[in-house]
Amino acid sequence: MIGAHLKNLAKLAMRNSPTLANPLWALAYPYIIRRDGTYFGSEYSDRASAFEQIFDENRWLSCESRSGRGSTLEYTKPLRKSLAKCLKDLEVRTFLDAPCGDFNWMQHVELPEGTNYIGGDILGRLVEELQQRYGGASRSFRQMDIVEGPLPKVDLWLCRDVLFHLPNQDVITVFHNFANSEIPFLLTTTYNFPKRNEDIRPGGFRFINLQIPPFHLPRPLSRITDFIAPEPPRYLGLWSKDQVRAALNVG
Numbered sequence: 001m002i003g004a005h006l007k008n009l010a011k012l013a014m015r016n017s018p019t020l021a022n023p024l025w026a027l028a029y030p031y032i033i034r035r036d037g038t039y040f041g042s043e044y045s046d047r048a049s050a051f052e053q054i055f056d057e058n059r060w061l062s063c064e065s066r067s068g069r070g071s072t073l074e075y076t077k078p079l080r081k082s083l084a085k086c087l088k089d090l091e092v093r094t095f096l097d098a099p100c101g102d103f104n105w106m107q108h109v110e111l112p113e114g115t116n117y118i119g120g121d122i123l124g125r126l127v128e129e130l131q132q133r134y135g136g137a138s139r140s141f142r143q144m145d146i147v148e149g150p151l152p153k154v155d156l157w158l159c160r161d162v163l164f165h166l167p168n169q170d171v172i173t174v175f176h177n178f179a180n181s182e183i184p185f186l187l188t189t190t191y192n193f194p195k196r197n198e199d200i201r202p203g204g205f206r207f208i209n210l211q212i213p214p215f216h217l218p219r220p221l222s223r224i225t226d227f228i229a230p231e232p233p234r235y236l237g238l239w240s241k242d243q244v245r246a247a248l249n250v251g
């Protein structure tokens, strides 16, 4: 009883002072976790049907967003601010958000004036609905499989919260698609603490560290904190196309 009370107080304190709590939590987390959180997704066969099933049955279990707990307004509050700054700093005029999921939090990001937004997701029905509801002169949604490509020409690609659901080989193919695209920068989710990238089926989950085998990305040019303690610490790393090409050994 007292233990649970203390735990709740600690959570509240962490949420109220993220500037102090987040870096401390990121340092402590690898020593505290007991489970590696991997779910192999053995019940799923192909990408399209796996993510359709997850979406239709709300398998990521958030009552606010079908894209899961990491896509709620509370979780993304600091992220929305940092992302708006990043778009401004990079002078982004055309922006790809793929996967866009249900667009729950992204609709509240302040994009620099005149920015052309493209949201892409593997789920056809979802993007059709988003296009009808939110599409306009400078905002469009299309069905897109980032493993198959091709990717549209934009200034920046945000690829948040999906590579950790894809098999290692698919992640490598995604990087090849980026390397062959006309997009100069990729901003994507990575964790610091895994010492190994487990392989999974599409729709499974493992914490992914893009700087270790089999991906070998170098240190990102910069990174955006994308967690609120006591959630597992993770970041959106910014990589240039040249960095990714070098990691893939393509000339």
Ligand SMILES: C[S@@+](CC[C@H](N)C(=O)[O-])C[C@H]1O[C@@H](n2cnc3c(N)ncnc32)[C@H](O)[C@@H]1O
Pocket (backbone or CB within 6 Å): 047, 051, 052, 067, 068, 070, 071, 098, 099, 100, 101, 102, 103, 104, 120, 121, 122, 123, 144, 145, 146, 147, 148, 159, 160, 161, 162
């Ligand atoms: C956890 S949600 C994240 C969505 C969004 N990035 C966010 O931050 O809210 C993962 C999304 O990836 C989509 N997805 C999975 N595999 C994909 C693929 N190969 N190409 C495009 N979208 C994919 C799923 O349909 C789902 O909407």
